[in-house]
Amino acid sequence: MGLLRILVAALVAWGLSASAPARAYTLDLKPMTCAGEAGSMEEAFALTREQLSCAPDRFDVRGPFVRSSTQLKTPLDSGLAWQTNAANFRSMLVRFTYADGRSRLVDVDPQMTARNWFPGNRFSVPVPSSQADLVAIDAVVERPFTRSVAGAARLTSLADSERELYSRSLAYMFMFGLLILPLLYDGLFYRVLRQGFVLWHFLMVATTSLFMLFSSGLVNEILPDIPLDLRWRLTSLFQALSAGCGAMVIAGLIEKRFLPPRLTMAMMVSALLPLIVKFIATFGGELTRITINNWFVFSFAPVVILISIVVAVALSRGSRGARWALAAMSGLMLVVAWRTVVAFSGSSLPFPINDMVFAGFVLLSLVTAIAVGDRFTGLKHEHDEAxxxxxxxGQMANTDGLTGLANRRAFDMVRTLKTGQGLLVADIDHFKQVNDREGHQVGDAVLCNVAGLLKGHLPAMDGREDDGSPGCVYRLGGEEFAAIVEVMEDHQLIALADRLREIVGRSGGEEGTAGLPQVTISLGVVLGRGQMMHEAFGAADRALYRAKREGRNCVRIGDADDCNADARVSQGSTTFGRAGA
Known part of the structure; x- marks a missing residue:
């Protein structure tokens, strides 16, 4: 939360520093401005003061030509710039009237919004210099798409305008730079853990960055020839996409067990409303030219309300992600609520609200970036635990519950007996008699003892575990065991099997393990030549049963290529050779 406080403090400091010049050196013209509408540019300029409206709803006009007339209460010197909102319009004429009765007409084409752009979606029109003081400003706008084009005008000195342009541009570029870091983090997170909310956050930050780029006016430095109509439409499109992606991010940050399903679905559907309104605005034509902007603003209200409800419900259920979501969305929810009230009150938007909308999106991106990291850590921990x-x-499924050795299932997963490997199949002699005479509890102890002896004297080669590597010991079932070892020659395999037979034979009785009866084992072995494991096991199993038939407590070696090959018996200190030799 310390980092969150730093981010909030940085945003507040940026807002205060960026808005200070506007408060100290600008003159808001809205209180002094009256408005009217006409069918042509000439008719608009011909409107008398009495024909203009100065009522609170004076800017709620829908005619093709809208005139705003400002009578300055105090005459002003030269060296000024007239600024207004850079929303979409077709053409504009601004007439500056001076105390000596002269007037100067400035033709404002849409591309002047790019040439004279000003941070905060504004542009400047330099007031023509004159020896007389400026007393009135009349502007006629052809087909404006928002009321703020006529109602959001202000005057500022050129020197102060340049200083504010410099300071605000730096502030916007700084904030734009901050948004690049979450994009890098999201890319790294997504490579490690492919979760949908990480991708949604990447898209949200990307569209927020584009919204900031277009809304602030920085895009004019990159694409100075971009048409005003295209820039205006892309600005609102990126804003709508950012809000939609933001809703998906919020849904991803909150743990699924805390999400109310129906409300979550309603929230996701409501996130499409701004895009639907934007589609209507694109093809609505003259019918929706003025009103659609308010409806576009209003379309954000349902998703904000539903997100608030979803977050509140998740908070009541103890969601950690909901706390992050609340911190991220709080600023934007306040701004959207304020902007909606202002928009439907019939007045134009003050400039600080536009800046605060942008700041709200930036705060959303930065805080959710921290939340994504927090959620990523939690999911990574859950993923690792899973x-x-x-x-x-898997180990339990492949492990014998009594002896702790690998079981028959694990043995069946070994496909081949490679060259340089040997297979041993061992069986405890007369084990049924041990169970009948001593009881099953003693029989289980004998099985565990034999398993421990085999395991202890056949360590996993090269530090490998019981995964089918050479040196693995398996309990195949009952009193039957198998082992895979690394050997190159027959005599090495026979010697190893004989040593195991002797160790097991000495482990019981009076000189062996206390309390356990003495047992012996018979073994069938086969040398690996790259044959399939079932072939090798068949040969070793047949060799084992030959050992059983010929007296037990002995070793036989079989050949997978010659299933009927004879084998020599190893018993006591007898020398062994290949079966059939």
């Missing part, structure tokens, strides 16, 4: 559980479950 993997560990899967590994443990």
């Amino acid at each position: 993997q560990m559980r899967a590994i443990r479950m």
Whole structure:
């Protein structure tokens, strides 16, 4: 939360520093401005003062030509700039009237909004110099798309305008730079953990960055020839996309068990409303030219309300992600609520609200970036725990519950007996008699003892575990065991099997393990030549049963290529050779 406080403090400081020049050196013309409408440019300029409206709803006009007339209460010197909102319009004429009765007419084409752009979606029209003081300003706008084109005008000195342009441009570029970091983080997060909300956050930050680029006017430095109509439409499009992606991010940040399903679905559907209104605005033509902007602003209200409800419900259920969502959305929710009230009150938007909308989106992007990292850490921990559980479950599925050795299922997963490997199949002699005479509890102890002896004297080669690597010991079922070892020659394999037979034979009785009866084992072995494991096992199993038939407590070696090959018996200190030799 310390980083969050730093971000909030930085945004507040930026807002205060950026808006200070406007408060100290600008003159808001709205209180002194009256408005009217006409069918042509000439008719608009011909309107008398009595024909203009000075009522609170004076800017709520829908005619093709809108005139705003400002009578300055105090005459002003030269060196001024007239500024207004750079919303879409077709053409504009501004007439400056001076105390000596002269007037100067300035033709404002839409591309002047790019040439004389000003941070905060504004542009400047330099007031023509004159020896007389400026006393009145009349502007006629052809087909404006928002009321703010006529109602958001102000006067500022050129020197102060340049200083504000410099300071605000730096502030916007700084904030734009901050938005690049979450994009990099999202890319790294998504490579490690492919979660949908990380991708949605990437898209949200990307569209927020584009919205900032177009809304602030910085795009005019990159694309100075971009048409005003295209820039205005792309600005609102990126704003709508950013809000929609933001709703998906909020849904992803909150843990699923805390999300109310129906409200979440309603929230996602409501996120489409701004895009639908934007589509209507694109093809609505003259019928929706003025009103659609208010409806576009209003279309954000349902998604904000539903997000608030979803976050509130998740908070009541103890969601950690909901706390991050509330912190991220709080600024934007206040700004949208304020902007909606102002828009439907019939008045134009003050400039600070536009800046605050942008600041709200930036705050949303930065705080949710921290939340994505927090959620990523939690999901990564859950993912790692799930993997560990899967590994443990896999080990349990492949492990014999009594002896702790790998089981028959694990043995069947070994496909081939490679060259340089040997297979041993062992069986405890007369084990049924042990169970019948001593009881199953003692029989289980004998099985565990034999398993421990085999495991202890056949360590995993090269530090490998019981995964089918050479040196693995398996309990195939009952009193039957198998082992895969690394050997190159027959005599090495036979010697190893004989040593195991002797170790097991000495482990019980009076000189062996206390309390356990003495047992012996018979073994069938086969040398690996790249044959399939079921072939190798068949040969070793047949060799084992030959050992059983010929007296037990002995070793036989089989050949997978010659299933009927004879084998020599190893018993005591007898020398062994290949079966059939």
